[in-house]
Amino acid sequence: MPHSLIAQNVAQVSGYVRDVKTNEPLIGATVLLEGTELGAVTDVNGYFTIRNATPATYNVKASFVGYQSQTKFNIVLKSGGIPDLNFELQESVEQLEGVTVRANPFRKTEDTPLSVQKLSPEEIATYPGGNNDIAKVVQSLPGVSGSVGGFRNDVIIRGGAPNENVYYLDGIEIPNINHFSTQGSAGGPVGLLNVSFFEGVTLSSSAFPSQYDNVLSGVLQFDQRNGNNREYQTNIRVSSSEAAVTTEGPLFKSKNEEQSNTSFIASVRRSYLQLLFQAIDLPFLPDYWDYQYKLSHKFDNYNELIFTGVGSLDNISINVPDEFSPDQQATLDQIPIIDQWSTTAGLSWKNRFKDNSGFMTTALSTNILNNRFQQFDDVAEQEGLVFNNDSQEQEIKFRYNLTKFLNEWTVNTGFIVQQAIYSNKSERIDSARGFSYSNSLNFTRYGIHTQASRKFFKERLGVSAGFRMDGNTLMEGGNAIYKTFSPRFSVSYQLDEARKWSVNASIGRYYKIPPYTILGFADSTGNLLNKNTKYIQSDHLVAGIEYLLTPSSRISIEGFYKKYEDYPVSVVDSVSLANLGGGFSVLGNENVESAGLGRTFGIEFLYQRKFTKNFYAILAYTFYKSEFTGFNQEQYLPSTWDNRNLITFTGGYKFGNNWEVSARVRYLGQTPLAPVDEEATLASYPTIIRNYSRQGDLLLDPFNQTDLRIDKKWNFPKWTFNVFLEFQNVFVQQLPSEPNYGLLRDDNGNVITPRQLVKIEELDNSSLLPSLGIVIDF
Template sequence: MGSTKLFIIFSFCIFTSPIFAQSTGTITGRVTDAKTGEPLIGATVVLEGTELGDATNPDGRFTIDDIPTKTYNVKASYVGFVTQTRFNVVVRSEGNIDLNFELEEQVSELDDVTITPNPFAKSQESPISIQKFSQEEITSYPGGNNDIAKVVQSLPGVSGSVGGFRNDVIIRGGAPNENVYYLDGVPIPNINHFSTQGSAGGPVSLLNVSFFEGVSLTASSFGAQYENVLSGVLQFNQRTGNDREFVGNLRLSSSEAALTVEGPLFKGNDTEAKTTYIASVRRSYLQLLFQVIGLPFLPDYWDYQYKINHRFDKYNTLYITGIGSIDDLAINDMDDLDPEQEATQNQIPVIRQNSNTVGIGWRRQFQDNSGFMETVVSNNTLGNFFYRYDDNVNETGLFLENESRETETHLRYRLTKFIDNWTATGGFQLINSDYYNSTRDFINNRSFRSDINFFRYGLFGQASADFLQNRLSFTMGLRADGNTFTETGNELWRTLSPRVGLAYDLTPDQKWTVNGSVGRYYKILPYTTLGFQDNVGNFPNKDTEYIRSDHAVVGLEYLLNERARISAEGFFKWYDDYPISTTDSVSLANKGGDFEVFGSEPVISAGQGRTYGLELLYQQKFTGKFYGVAAFTFYKSEFTNLRDAEYKPAVWDNGVLVSLLGGYKFGNNWEVSGRYRFLGKAPYAPVDQDKTEENYPAVFRDFDRLGTVRLDPLSQLDIRIDKKFNFDNLSLDVFLEVQNALAQEGPSEPRYGLERNESGEIITPRKLVQVSDSDDGQVLPSFGIVLNF
């Protein structure tokens, strides 16, 4: 939708909203015991600063009607349990999602000591390094475009790719493929469109934020149930569909349109259905925008997401969830190209990609409230068709072809038991891995076709408890993983991964807390590396080891009040058995930040690495008008290469990360928010000009010079203005966003192309010339609307 049409809609709503306005809304939800899942009958739910509230019924449900449409903090309390507050809850005339509370039992209270409820409380199995987002925080994030990968970059220790059309999540100096993603317990290989196979990234997220009840990020002290993680776990908790009526929303932005619908199934005459659904479809029109403004590539994508939930009874729940995408990165056939556009058109790959994940989960709560079991069966598939041509427009002169499919089928079982003050969890994971790859690489003289099928498996156990009247939290866990493909894959003692974490309240009022953890974690190499074959059909990477990473973290937190905190956390990560390319003599930790097929080359498990740093955080929850986050990170990330044992800076080694985020809510549902980011100078491997000139349009890097040159720092301010309108039977959110409001030049590497004459013809003999070395610092305004019905 064009900006003129959006401006007309925006103006129409402003001038007509007083006539058609609906000034009240309704919120509903449930209050349950966080440990057992049992409904808490008679719990009190109130809106701070008002006399509006309700008590929960026998199902734990509450309903608050006739609420003036604005933003509130909502508080739930119950005798014997810790009061919980949900901040920044926007009440609309339509489109309010269920507000669910899970209250922790209050073990004891000390006389003459006032304990301030902590809105930043950690989980027992991860007592440190965990951050959580609500749906509202994601949707209103300035510069985020409802993209969770961009939103998490406001947190300490988290950064993204500095240059290029990418969306990597880099946590504490680790490579993007060191993170794992879970959707309601279902593993997702990647969360981005046009992802780099074997790594991560991609330009835009494929997840629909309308599905989320919350998102949590863990940067260390990972629970033993998570496999293959070295840097971060992103857990997306999907909500269930509305069990009373059909509702939905339509979102239009500068790059895409998304429709989400939800409601009850087989409701009959019941007030609430036992079966619900929520489903969405999203369509990009970036390709149309890029064609109009004259960019040389056209990203075109679809994605879809769904969840069906069925309650057999109060103890048994079954859900089916899935997500998928269809991506096509085509070349824009332009007649008049400047040298930079021509170089981009020549060098960008042609990508056609599709992905699909589906999972079925069954959760059974034991009737005596002594625990629960959870079984999840899932399947994920990625089809990647990757081509490079001498002539991208006509797709002639093929010099690299990679056609592959990777499929995983997972069985995950977890049993949790409550024994006195202990919570014990154990289970197993079994994965069937199927990988097919057909590669023709004429530049490096490689041609192979591999088709492998093998099993991966893991066993885990974890125990957590609180002591000293809840002032000390302690957790310990153990995991071991194996596989039937690599030569030492069945030697489980090689991957024993213990972990221990604790948090201790230094003062009886629980305002000062010290925490720490140590742990060892393992990750198997990606299928692109395991499935690589040499020209005689051997698998040279079968003798590789799991990557090992040892973490040590210590932190201190001070709770200023019930909605603000400051914290400091230091971390150190050691890496061993990191794969090093025998072709480029560089650690794979320094690859994967481009649109290539990551890791499809011979490697040896001979690398080491280390990342260490200090994170400082101030966080202010919504107070009635203002909210804000200030995060500062100072760190170092470096890895060894093949030729010597010296540590060289990683391509993610920015050194300094600064993120400032804040918002202010005015009357009449107006809001202004902003985000400022600063990333220090990141090193990069410069182009090997002689080799690139010989093989152009293939581009080669000189990894021996990695760390000798760095990009300029990134400094960017994004501003967003939101206005919410409420009508009878629908509500409308309208926003104006300005990215790079200060028109700062973005850091970018020098780009090279072949020297051409005034007619655009290549001059012979061929000569490589620099065509660009900086961003022009454009201000990028955009409009968007969300219609809730």
């Protein structure tokens, strides 16, 4: 290649440096590419640009007088399509003579000093085995696992059920982050959020700030970046199962302006998984679209308006295999037909006070899930209806949050008012579990919250205390908001003057309203059967210690205890709904009572190393127990998520010439299940009935899988080409799966009479799964 062409393949990086509390631009801050002499100084808007860098991976450091320096690790500079790099600096503590105070690269806040994990954009984009699926990426975080067999994106945090988490996109709550989501829960097989949008992902698995409602196990915040406000950029991504296009740029930018006050970023993604499934003659064909967008407008230095949203179109259709096999036929019998769409859209206004005394955020949003779920005796011909669920749930939310800086205190307060609209036409044909009703709900939910935080003793001691209360106009006693008074308190202390050692602890009570599928369940005359259910209550006690090994690595040990009360218990099956939500049916569409208790507790070890010397890694081991009761509150049974041992490792090494190898290792202990009630299942087939009185009698083998990814980037003038090759299950481990049952058939697939239920012989699923993908940025 001619030298003149190579010389054009240079990279640059731009972004902003602001005060972390006030969001005030820091003028004259210095930004450097570590290991080089390249750098820049911010202008009056806090904006910087570093030019003429060699395309490679860098750590980038921002410094400003009177503030703690901040380093962004693992920043890939390319010749095209580089998003802004934004810093938020914190005012520095008083320096002590002869002591170097180490800035913590794993920044936490006083209100959430524990169990906070963050992933950078590069860690998200190159996650091995994730196929650019943000929901799978989250499962690499400490204490987080998926459902049995690892084929779904259920987020199980420290033994809590999948529907115990909440998800926020730039402060806008989104109820579903997966395609083909389980109504009443949030899991599904494929994530619907685009990884190209994110500046980072933050998981809080304890010590939740009071502004977040309806959470029992985890808060996941997806921070979207603003679109480029100077020039247009496009990202094209093609993988083994889908293709996506993301575009961004300025709006209303005049020729003499360097940047616009208005920018956008938008994407659309299309699957072709259904074509692959049809080619290999599988009995079902999943087909999906999704879209995501963000529009930002900056009125002035103190006011910004953001309009953002995400949505999906999902369909599972039937494909009758050409040749009969017992396992394929059992899958065909039991697979539902799903026609589902979802959308979330929100408008938020952030007003920063001119005296830097605080800011307020006002948001109006709506989310809709439309779910048609059907099962048939003969699914190929769609004859013999077994179960029909035709429902829609919608929320219209108004949130207001005020943050004030009062001397050394930071006070956050606000409220939420939301309208919940739910309708369902549902029918199950079953002599023991059958029902038929058509019903709709329209009621108001509301909540208030306050939290105050402060640091003492030269910022070595941090304390935070707060509360929230929630109510609604539907449930019996729902307006007695004092019953959901949920206090919380957290404390953190840096033990040594160098700020290497810190201890953290929190205690709090949290509440969650039952899913609308429970609240809307009715008898044939339309009478609501579950109006007397209660908010689910969970008390958390967490404590831990952390040590900064180096400026880029840490180790921590954390113990946790969660106690549950008033968990819904199925009247028919006498099982806590804490055990459910990991399948493809509908969670909670049945009669329940708030009678269940539960507890999860354990200890977690974490080692994390940010990108230094070409290597980064997260290694975590969690030992925990998760158990719940049915109606007998004296009998605790292991939950479906009680795997006891969870090991996760994610790491990568970057070689020269833009080569990278990364790996993910997951180990999940035995999974307790309730065995199938064969007599009841035969009577209700294709519905599978379990004997939940024997929950835990069936133990699936441990799940153990290693995934490998190889990336190679080529930089050309103004554009970048990236190829990645992934290998899932590189050690060809046998992956556990639930026992499968079907009707006894002859060699031609005809049912033998009288009908008999048989256990299908377990298939070998220990294959290596390779996949190839490309990413183009320009």
